[in-house]
Amino acid sequence: xxxxxxxxxxxxxxxxxxxxxxxxxxxxxxxxxxxxxxxxxxxxxxxxxxxxxxxxxxxxxxxxxxxxxxxxxxxxxxxxxxxxxxxxxxxxxxxxxxxxxxxxxxxxxxxxxxxxxxxxxxxxxxxxxxxxxxxxxxxxxxxxxxxxxxxxxxxxxxxxxxxxxxxxxxxxxxxxxxxxxxxxxxxxxxxxxxxxxxxxxxxxxxxxxxxxxxxxxxxxxxxxxxxxxxxxxxxxxx
Numbered sequence: 001x002x003x004x005x006x007x008x009x010x011x012x013x014x015x016x017x018x019x020x021x022x023x024x025x026x027x028x029x030x031x032x033x034x035x036x037x038x039x040x041x042x043x044x045x046x047x048x049x050x051x052x053x054x055x056x057x058x059x060x061x062x063x064x065x066x067x068x069x070x071x072x073x074x075x076x077x078x079x080x081x082x083x084x085x086x087x088x089x090x091x092x093x094x095x096x097x098x099x100x101x102x103x104x105x106x107x108x109x110x111x112x113x114x115x116x117x118x119x120x121x122x123x124x125x126x127x128x129x130x131x132x133x134x135x136x137x138x139x140x141x142x143x144x145x146x147x148x149x150x151x152x153x154x155x156x157x158x159x160x161x162x163x164x165x166x167x168x169x170x171x172x173x174x175x176x177x178x179x180x181x182x183x184x185x186x187x188x189x190x191x192x193x194x195x196x197x198x199x200x201x202x203x204x205x206x207x208x209x210x211x212x213x214x215x216x217x218x219x220x221x222x223x224x225x226x227x228x229x230x231x232x233x234x235x236x237x238x
Contacts, residue, residue, distance in 0.1 A: 004028055004121060007049040009067060010083060011035040011059045015106060019053060022110045028117070037062035041070055051121060052080040053104075056087060056095060065091070068098040076186035079124040081116055083108065134182055136162065136170050145170075147183055151212050152197040163215065165201075191227050192220045199230060 006028050010016040016033045023030055031047035034040040036059045044052070052071065056064040064082065071077045079101035087095070095103075101120035104112060133144040149165040155176040162170045162179070172179065180188055180196050190196040191210060201212045207224065210217045219227050 004051065004117075005031045005047065005049045006117070007031050007040070007043055007047065007052045008033045009035075009040040009052060009058065009064060010055040011057070012055075015083075015108070019108055019113065022108070022113055025110075026114055036060045037064075037066050037070075040064075040067045044071070044074075049078060051078050051101075051117060051124075053083055054080045054100075055083040056091060057085075063091075065094050065098060068095070068100065072098060074186065076184070079120045081120055128184065136172060138170050147187070148198070148200065150183070150188075150198050151201050151215060152195060152217050153179055153188075155194045186230070189227055189230055191223055192218045202231065205231065 006023060008016050008019055008030060010019065010033065013033075013035070016035075020030045020033065031049045032043035034043045038060070040052075040054075040058075052067075054064040054067055058064055058067075068080055068082075071080055081102040081104055082095055082100050083104050083106055084095075085106045101123065102116040104116055132147060134147050134150075135142055136145050137143075145164065151163045151165060153176060154161045154163075158173060158175070160172050160174050160176055160179045162172060164170065176190065176194065176196060180190060187200060188196050188198055195217050197210055197212065197217050202210050203213060204211045205219070205228075208219055210219060210227070
């Protein structure tokens with residue numbers, strides 16, 4: 001039985017209902033059906049689906065492209081597939097810039113729906129799996145470290161000090177951004193111009209600091225809202 005959970009964002013109710021019936025035949029779970037950008041965001045926050053089917057044109061002033069941009073800003077964003085009918089060049093270019101997992105033309109054909117979803121989920125899982133380890137250099141040799149074992153990173157000029165779970169510290173010649181780009185999106189967040197943390201390792205926090213066991217990491221005022229929102233979205237508790 002398929003356990004993948006899918007959010008449908010489509011403002012034509014009949015089309016959304018038809019897609020839902022197609023998905024049910026393959027045992028996909030529909031977490032919700034939204035007709036606007038606002039409804040889509042609310043439903044996503046409540047249900048955290050594995051994939052989003054996203055109509056480019058929606059009710060209201062905001063489009064499916066706005067939803068896609070919002071999704072890409074979230075921790076561990078899911079793959080999303082655009083549903084399109086006719087689309088102008090400007091909208092197509094804007095849609096491409098959000099890096100969707102695929103496109104489906106309306107009316108949606110069942111076999112195209114199934115194959116596009118299967119490929120999108122497969123590719124997403126493969127990409128996430130590739131980010132489970134990172135190659136580090138300890139001054140003597142290179143080694144593969146599980147990213148889950150990283151507690152936090154601290155930048156110091158042209159170097160980044162990485163603190164691991166066993167309290168080992170490894171210094172890399174790189175910028176903080178270069179190191180973050182090698183790590184799973186959403187799991188690591190920059191809290192300060194010199195610090196980034198593994199959200200999964202945070203044990204508690206307040207307005208100014210995150211606490212990882214005995215370590216304290218500062219949170220700058222400019223990044224506070226983003227960091228706290230990410231902690232809340234992952235269900236972290238103070």
